[in-house]
Amino acid sequence: MSSEEPNLQRRASSRKSVTFTDERVVVDADGSVTMVATPNDDTKETAMSHTPRTPPLSAALGAFTDASQAPANGAADGADTNPDGLDLSLMKKKKKKVKKEDGEGGDAADAAGGEEAIDLSMKKKKKKKVPKEDDEFSKKLEALNLEGGNGAEAAAEEDAQEGDMDKGTGIWGHDETRIISYNPLLSRFFALLAQKNPDHASSGTRSYKIPPPQCLREGNKKTIFANLPEICKRMKRAEEHVTAYLLAELGTSGSVDANRRLAIKGRFQQKQIENVLRTYIIEYVTCKTCRSPNTDLSKGENRLYFITCNSCGSRRSVQAIKTGFSAQVGKRKKMQG
Amino acid sequence: MSGEIEIQNLKSRDPFAEADEDSGQTTQTQEYIHIRIQQRNGRKTLTTVQGIPAKFDHKKILKVIKKEFACNGTIISDTESKGLGEVIQLQGDHRIKIRDFLINEETGLGLDEKTIKIHGF
Numbered sequence: 001m002s003s004e005e006p007n008l009q010r011r012a013s014s015r016k017s018v019t020f021t022d023e024r025v026v027v028d029a030d031g032s033v034t035m036v037a038t039p040n041d042d043t044k045e046t047a048m049s050h051t052p053r054t055p056p057l058s059a060a061l062g063a064f065t066d067a068s069q070a071p072a073n074g075a076a077d078g079a080d081t082n083p084d085g086l087d088l089s090l091m092k093k094k095k096k097k098v099k100k101e102d103g104e105g106g107d108a109a110d111a112a113g114g115e116e117a118i119d120l121s122m123k124k125k126k127k128k129k130v131p132k133e134d135d136e137f138s139k140k141l142e143a144l145n146l147e148g149g150n151g152a153e154a155a156a157e158e159d160a161q162e163g164d165m166d167k168g169t170g171i172w173g174h175d176e177t178r179i180i181s182y183n184p185l186l187s188r189f190f191a192l193l194a195q196k197n198p199d200h201a202s203s204g205t206r207s208y209k210i211p212p213p214q215c216l217r218e219g220n221k222k223t224i225f226a227n228l229p230e231i232c233k234r235m236k237r238a239e240e241h242v243t244a245y246l247l248a249e250l251g252t253s254g255s256v257d258a259n260r261r262l263a264i265k266g267r268f269q270q271k272q273i274e275n276v277l278r279t280y281i282i283e284y285v286t287c288k289t290c291r292s293p294n295t296d297l298s299k300g301e302n303r304l305y306f307i308t309c310n311s312c313g314s315r316r317s318v319q320a321i322k323t324g325f326s327a328q329v330g331k332r333k334k335m336q337g
Numbered sequence: 338m339s340g341e342i343e344i345q346n347l348k349s350r351d352p353f354a355e356a357d358e359d360s361g362q363t364t365q366t367q368e369y370i371h372i373r374i375q376q377r378n379g380r381k382t383l384t385t386v387q388g389i390p391a392k393f394d395h396k397k398i399l400k401v402i403k404k405e406f407a408c409n410g411t412i413i414s415d416t417e418s419k420g421l422g423e424v425i426q427l428q429g430d431h432r433i434k435i436r437d438f439l440i441n442e443e444t445g446l447g448l449d450e451k452t453i454k455i456h457g458f
Contacts, residue, residue, distance in 0.1 A: 248456075249456050249457055249458075250376075250457060250458065251373050251374065251375040251376070251456070251457060252375075252376065266376040267376065268458065271458075272458030273458070275458050276457075276458055324371050324373060324387060324421070324456070325371070325373065325385050325387045325413075325421045325424045326373075326375060326385075327375055327383050327385055327413070327424075327426050
């Protein structure tokens with residue numbers, strides 16, 4: 001997560017730059033007056049002709065900005081809570097329901113924030129920026145007109161290949177023969193990706209939440225992990241598997257009691273169990289390809305365990321749980337007797 | 338581009354080589370160095386290091402570690418019963434320190450960090 005954060009930010013910034021070009025053209029579309037006032041521009045005419053072809057421009061823009069802003073938010077959240085993106089820390093307090101509500105509330109707030117952001121950006125584009133850009137643009141256009149039609153094209157090339165791909169202006173023009181450089185193509189790819197399936201970006205960065213483990217002390221030497229069934233249900237994993245992993249990692253033995261609670265030998269705090277669960281989730285729950293926790297663990301051929309991702313369809317094998325070396329602790333008499 | 342791909346495909350490839358690679362990966366997973374922790378009575382713990390390559394002298398390593406971490410320790414050879422090889426066992430929680438020792442190129446063994454797995458809480 002932490003390593004990806006700069007990436008995301010960079011991507012977001014690049015998208016913003018793309019949206020910036022969008023804004024200009026939006027201005028054009030709205031303020032068609034400028035275009036009427038300053039004719040003689042080939043590219044602008046193509047823009048006009050192309051605009052009707054992409055009707056839901058504002059919607060697309062909304063999705064666009066949403067997608068670019070959502071991952072940034074998510075990244076910030078993730079950085080706050082956890083490098084792994086597994087949000088256990090939020091839920092450390094003892095009452096579950098309150099926490100869950102908190103989490104959902106946070107999510108809802110996030111979502112609302114995203115929507116608001118969309119609204120704001122839309123407003124900005126339509127209301128605030130129109131007059132300013134109008135002036136600038138008309139000035140530019142006038143200057144270009146003074147130079148002549150050829151000058152306009154040259155300037156367009158100098159402008160580092162600008163243009164709105166939604167409208168097909170600039171380099172994205174239908175009959176444009178210039179070679180498009182890599183960066184605009186890349187940003188177009190991401191823009192289209194986010195536009196066509198907006199749920200990708202949002203679902204990818206949402207942190208995975210499971211209820212915190214409840215640890216009770218039984219006597220002096222045993223720890224009871226009370227809500228193991230609940231957590232297993234949440235992760236969609238067999239209790240035996242989780243139990244085996246926990247015991248192997250902690251290097252102890254344990255048993256499941258009548259209430260399906262796990263009694264672990266040794267003293268363990270909630271935080272420690274949490275850490276082990278986190279590694280379990282990283283290893284056996286999250287999809288390595290798309291990081292989605294929506295996966296199934298099944299025993300494939302050859303007695304190997306396979307994780308199948310339900311969101312991206314990837315399938316990979318995972319290591320079997322091995323206990324490894326465990327030193328003999330305690331008195332030798334017990335061992336022999 | 339397509340030409341390159343064709344050339345790649347034309348290469349006579351041994352189908353078993355890939356299998357070997359796969360098994361190589363699995364052996365690599367076996368070559369992991371596992372650092373584990375075990376609870377003893379009270380606050381006391383044991384750290385066990387399993388899978389240090391045989392090219393190193395375990396006795397010497399133990400000697401250095403014992404001095405550096407100021408703890409006692411022993412080598413347990415578990416070769417016959419479980420096939421785990423020699424395991425270094427130290428008194429106390431030295432997981433982070435021993436990982437740093439294994440990674441360190443000057444004063445340690447200079448091993449790859451990816452081959453080391455720390456278990457436990």
